Amino acid sequence: xxxxLSSSIGKKLIMSISxxxxxxxxxxxxxxxxxxxLGSEAYNTAAHFMGTNPLITSIQPILALGFxxxxxxxxxxxxxxxxxxxxxxxxxxxxxxxxLVSRQMLPLGLALLLFLVLHMIHFFVKLKVTGEAxxxxxxxxxxxHNTYLLVGSLFQMPLYAIxxxxxxxxxxxxxxxxxxxxxxxxxxxxxxxxxxxxWVGYAVAGLFGFGYAIVPLYFLIFQPIxx
Amino acid sequence: xxxxxxxxKIWRQKNEKDAGKFDVxxxxxxxxxxSFLEMMDVLNEQIIQGGGEPVAFDxxxxxGICGACSMFINGRAHGPDTxxxxxQLHMRSFSDGETITVEPWRSSGFPVIKDLMVDRxxxxxxxxxxxxxxxxxxxxxxxxxxxxxKDDADASFDAATCIGCGACVATCKNGSAxxxxxxxxxxxxxxxxxxxxxxxxxxxxxAKMDELGFGSCTNTGACEVECPKEISIANIARxxxxxxxxxxxx
Ligand code: HEM
Ligand code: SF4
Ligand code: FES
Numbered sequence: 001x002x003x004x005l006s007s008s009i010g011k012k013l014i015m016s017i018s019x020x021x022x023x024x025x026x027x028x029x030x031x032x033x034x035x036x037x038l039g040s041e042a043y044n045t046a047a048h049f050m051g052t053n054p055l056i057t058s059i060q061p062i063l064a065l066g067f068x069x070x071x072x073x074x075x076x077x078x079x080x081x082x083x084x085x086x087x088x089x090x091x092x093x094x095x096x097x098x099x100l101v102s103r104q105m106l107p108l109g110l111a112l113l114l115f116l117v118l119h120m121i122h123f124f125v126k127l128k129v130t131g132e133a134x135x136x137x138x139x140x141x142x143x144x145h146n147t148y149l150l151v152g153s154l155f156q157m158p159l160y161a162i163x164x165x166x167x168x169x170x171x172x173x174x175x176x177x178x179x180x181x182x183x184x185x186x187x188x189x190x191x192x193x194x195x196x197x198x199w200v201g202y203a204v205a206g207l208f209g210f211g212y213a214i215v216p217l218y219f220l221i222f223q224p225i226x227x
Numbered sequence: 228x229x230x231x232x233x234x235x236k237i238w239r240q241k242n243e244k245d246a247g248k249f250d251v252x253x254x255x256x257x258x259x260x261x262s263f264l265e266m267m268d269v270l271n272e273q274i275i276q277g278g279g280e281p282v283a284f285d286x287x288x289x290x291g292i293c294g295a296c297s298m299f300i301n302g303r304a305h306g307p308d309t310x311x312x313x314x315q316l317h318m319r320s321f322s323d324g325e326t327i328t329v330e331p332w333r334s335s336g337f338p339v340i341k342d343l344m345v346d347r348x349x350x351x352x353x354x355x356x357x358x359x360x361x362x363x364x365x366x367x368x369x370x371x372x373x374x375x376x377k378d379d380a381d382a383s384f385d386a387a388t389c390i391g392c393g394a395c396v397a398t399c400k401n402g403s404a405x406x407x408x409x410x411x412x413x414x415x416x417x418x419x420x421x422x423x424x425x426x427x428x429x430x431x432x433x434a435k436m437d438e439l440g441f442g443s444c445t446n447t448g449a450c451e452v453e454c455p456k457e458i459s460i461a462n463i464a465r466x467x468x469x470x471x472x473x474x475x476x477x
Contacts, residue, residue, distance in 0.1 A: 004474040007433060008403075008443035009467055077443055084335050084402030084442030090238075090249065091328045093302030094400070097452035103400055105445060181446040184460070187468030191461045 009185075011077055016185035018070035019178055023204070025063055026171075030211045037218055040148040044136060047147040051127065071113060078106050102177040108170050115167040122154060123147075153227060155219035164216040172209030179204050230256045231323040235270060237282055238330045243338050249328075259319040263306060264289060264296060266318055283342040291315040291455065294390030297397070298343055299330040304394035304453045312392060312455045332397035335440040336404065349439045350391050350407060356435040357428035358411045360420050373419050383417035386410040388456040395450035395458075401442030406450040408436050409466035410458045416469055426473035433470050 004010045032050060035043040050056050094103060101108070126133040127145055136146035154160045179201030183189050189197060219225070232255045240247030254273065257266050264286050271281035287295035296313040300306035306316040321327060329343060337345040387410075395406035412429050415421025421428075444463060451460045 007470075008437050008441075009433060009470050010474075012443055012445075012467075013471065077445075081401035081403070081442035081445070084440055085333050086335050087333050089299060089302065089330055089333055090236075091302040091330070094449060097303075097398065097449040098400075098447035102445065102447040177446075184446045184464050185444075185467060187464050187466075187471055189461065189464040191459065194461060194464075 161216040161220035168212035294392035386414040409462035
C-alpha cells in the first residue's frame, strides 16, 4: 500500500481526493456565506451554529489536514515533474495544445494559499484565537460573535472586497481544470464522460466564482452597515 | 511547386556528456513539397560539402508508421502540423524567410545520443515489464471463437496504433509517459487474451515508468493533441482505473 501511494498515480490520487474533499467543504462554506445577503440575524445564527456545533467543530482538524495534504503533495508532485525535464526547451509553444489554467495549477494554488493565510488572519484568528471579534446578544438572549459585522465591515472596504473577489476568480480558475482532472485521476472518465464532467466542472467553477464574489460585491456596492 | 529560404537553428551536441549548443544554418531554395526530413538531408549535404559534421537525427520508415523520427520543431513535437510525424511534415507548413528552431526530445528518460537523436530505450524497458501477452496461445483459433464487442475491439485497435515515438513525453510539461503507457496497457486490457494479466501488467509498467524518471500526469491533455496517432487521454483514465483497481485487489 505504501508503494502504491508513493507511485506517481498514487500521489495524484491523494491530490485528487484531497481536492474533491476541499470542494465539498467549499459547498458548505458558500451556503453559509450566502446567508450574509439575508442579513445579520440569519448569518450570525448560522455562523454561531458552525462555530459551536460539536459535529462541525470536530471535523475542523480533518479540514486542516485536507488542506495540508493537498498543499504538500502539490509541492512534491511539482518537484518530481520538474526533475523529469532537466534541460529545458529553447522554444515551447503550448497554447494550442493545452489550456493556460491546466498548466498554471501551482501558481493558482499558491495565490489561493496566500489568500487562505490572510483569510485566517481576518476571521479565524479574531473569532477563535484572540476573540477580539465584536459580540452581539440575540433576541432569545444568547450571546454570540457578531460575525456579520466583522465580515461585512471588512467587505465594505474596497481593498478587501477586491481581494476576496480575486480569490473567488482564482478559485474558479483552479477548479475549471481541477474538477474534471480529479475524476480523470481516479479513472472515472472516458470519451463520453470527459465532455460531461468538463461542463459540470465549468458549472461548479462558475457557481463558486460567482457565489464567493457576490458577497463582497454586495457589501462594497450597497454598504449596508453604517459604521 | 515553390521554393523558400529558411534559417535553421539546430541543437548540436557531440554526445550525452557534451553540453551542446545551437548552430544556425541558412538553407536556400527548399522545395515546399519536400518533407522536413528531406530538407534535413539537403542541409546535411550542404554541411558535408562545407567540410562539417552532418546533423544526426533518427528516421527509418519515412512514412509515418515506425515512430523513429522525432525532433521538437518551433516549440512543438513533430512540428506545426497536427497528427503527423516529422517525416510526414512538409515544408509548405513553413514560410519564406522563417527561422526554424529544431531541438531533441527533452526528458530525463530520453538522454541525448547525438544532436537530435535521443535514446528511447526507456520505452522498450517499460514494454518488457508487461507490454505483451504471455499465455501460450497454441494454434490459430477459429475466427469469432471468442466474441469481442466491436467497441472494445475498436478502442483496443485505436490504442494499438501508438508507434512509440515519444512525442507525448516530449510535449508534456511534466515529461510524463502516461499516454504511451496507457496506450500499451489499454490495447491489451480491452481484449480477453490480454485481460488475464491486466492487473500485473498495469502495476509493473507504471513501476518501471516511475523508476525511469518520467513525470506524473497533470491532465493538461497536451499529449493527445501532439500525438501523431491521436491517442486519446481516455486511455490515461483507463490506466488510472486499472492501476488503482490492481492495487485495491492486492
Ligand atoms: C482552496 C481550495 C482548493 C481546492 C478546492 C482545490 C482543488 C483541486 C482539485 C480538485 C485538483 C485536481 C486534482 C487532480 O488533478 O487530480 C487540484 C489540483 C491542484 N491543486 Fe488544488 N485546490 C485547492 C487549493 C490549492 C492550494 C492552496 C494549492 C497550493 C499550494 C493547490 C495546488 C494544486 C496543484 C499544484 C494541483 C495540480 C496537481 C496535479 O495535477 O498534479 N490547490 N486542486
Ligand atoms: S502515445 Fe502517441 S505520442 Fe506517445 S509514443 Fe504513442 S504515438 Fe507517440
Ligand atoms: S521515420 Fe518512421 S515515422 Fe517518421
